Amino acid sequence: MIKLLTTLLYDWTNGVIMISVFALVVFILVGVLINFMASGKKDKASDN
Structure with missing residues (x-):
């Protein structure tokens, strides 16, 4: 048992x-997350 614990x-x-x-x-x-942030910026730019 001790050998198993020391091995782990x-x-x-x-x-x-x-x-x-x-x-x-x-x-x-x-x-x-970066992909979502980049795609969010593209959508806002296309709406304007």
Whole structure:
């Protein structure tokens, strides 16, 4: 049991994968937000 806990605590692979997935999700959300902001400006300009 102790060996399993120390393996989980000191295993960097799981943490690196989780941080990478989180960073990927953040980049995707920022990209979607920028896309929405850019498309909103185009719609306002075409209305005028």
